[in-house]
Amino acid sequence: MxxxxxxxxxxxxxxxxxxxxxxxxxxxxxxxxxxxxxxxxxxxxxxxxxxxxxxxxxxDVDTNAKSKQLTLGMKIASLFGALAMAASIFFLFYQFWGYLNTPVQVTILVLAPVLLFVLSFYLAQKQHSAYFSKIAALVSLSCFVLNLSMLGQVFNITPSPNAFAVWAAFGFLLAYACNARLLLFFAIACISSFIAMKIGTWSGIYWISFGEKPEHFFIPGLIIFLLPQFINHKRFTGFDVIYRVTAMIMLFLPILILANWGKISYLSWPTHMIEGAYQVIGFALSASAIWLGIKRHWNEVVNTGNVFFVLFLYTKLFDWWWEWMPKYIFFFLLGLSALLALTIFKRIRQSNVSEGVAQ
Structure with a gap:
């Protein structure tokens, strides 16, 4: 064996x-x-x-149903424990920070995340379940985020988007060291925000206003979606899923927003043309995601594609019919469209089952 x-x-x-x-x-x-x-x-x-x-x-796997239930409870308890410890340290810093001189402040800010990182890495090596290591890792990340913020205040450093890149790097390090999906999500969010901020500054806007233009997230979304193709995540549970789902949300959500509020786009076309173009792109990409997910056996991609395809469909139906159609007919047609989608998905499912039996 x-x-x-x-x-x-x-x-x-x-x-x-x-x-x-x-x-x-x-x-x-x-x-x-x-x-x-x-x-x-x-x-x-x-x-x-x-x-x-x-x-x-x-x-440390679950060999029966009772142990699985206990494992779920332990995961929830560890998450709440980590969040509570992080909040405790945050308020502790602000409660007594004014009583400490600058050298002591800097020493605490530097040592706290480093020591907690070493502790989380040690616990990850010693424990199979890694519940305590993930708590230590999340608290370490909280200290590190607080570290940069407080050091910026102590030395009067001008805020910049570079802090998000540093937070992302530390988050990735902790996530892969402790096999922590929550920290991976935080790191992906930070690095995506950093890329979007940089794209915004290159376009001539102030970096804090990067969220005013949804197109800023297209490039980081594509990068994040492609990353699992080049990184082996066999030893990391669910990391591929986090990458793909987060990337798809960063791609589809801006498209959905622009399909309904085209005036905030970079494009100089008439608003109705911008909205129409993004509606077509949204339908095409969500349908392509469903097809790709079925082909690659990525259930999370199929489900996310289905959700956004339905969102694009229902928002379009709302634009077409809500103003002039009686509400009971409108919702009746929505129900019929759901039944039609259910029929289509059922046929696709049956064809896939038939192919699997034939193989």
């Missing part, structure tokens, strides 16, 4: 496969489809028992 080469997610999938196999075997035996000897049954059960024990010891 080479379970040591597995990630925790792979180990959990192997456990789930064992339980699914056991349930299917029981069903087949009860229905008289398959019968195996007692010797073979004992051999398989013994192998599975040893394998489950090994996986549980090496990867």
């Amino acid at each position: 080479e379970e040591r080469s597995l990630s925790q997610a792979d180990a959990q999938r192997r456990v789930d496969q064992i339980h699914a196999f056991q349930q299917e075997m029981t069903t087949l035996e009860n229905e008289g489809v398959l019968t195996i000897s007692t010797e073979q049954t004992n051999k398989v059960q013994g192998y599975h028992a040893r394998l489950l024990q090994t996986l549980s010891a090496n990867y």
Whole structure:
């Protein structure tokens, strides 16, 4: 057995496969489809028992339904604990900050995130579940963000978008060190904001006003979506999903906004032409995302594409019919459009199932 080469997610999938196999075997035996000897049954059960024990010891995976429920509770508790600790440190700094001289302030600001980072990395190496390491990592990130903000106040440094790049770098470091998806999302948000701010300044606007032009997020959205194609995330649970979903939101949400408020676009066309162009782009991209997700077996891409396709469709139907159509007819037509979409998706699903059976 080479379970040591597995990630925790792979180990959990192997456990789930064992339980699914056991349930299917029981069903087949009860229905008289398959019968195996007692010797073979004992051999398989013994192998599975040893394998489950090994996986549980090496990867801290959930081997039954009760442990899965407890794991969910532990994840929620660790998230709330990390947020509470971060808020505690934030208010502690501001409560006693004025009583400290400048050298002490700088020392605290520099050492706090560094020591917490070392602690989180140590805990990540020692613990399989990494709940405590993720708490330490989130608190370390909070201290680091507070670090740059407070140092800027102490030395009267002019605010700049470069702080977002530094926060993103530290966030990526913590996320990959502790396998923390929340920190990865924070890092992606920071680096995307930094790129959008830079694009805004190159276009001649002040960096704080980068959100006034939704087109600023198109380039970072494309970059973030493509990154998982060049980085191996086999050892990091759900990182690919975070990259793709966040990138799609950064792409589709600005398009949705521009499809309804074209006057805030960089384009100098008439407003109705801008809105019409972005509506067409939104439909085309969301449909393409659904197709790509089905082809690559990216469920998160399919679901996100479906959500935005429906949003584009319903906003367009609202523009067409809301003003002149009776409201009961309007919502009735919305219901019919939902049934039509359901029928289409069902046919696509059935064709995919038929292809899978044929293979």
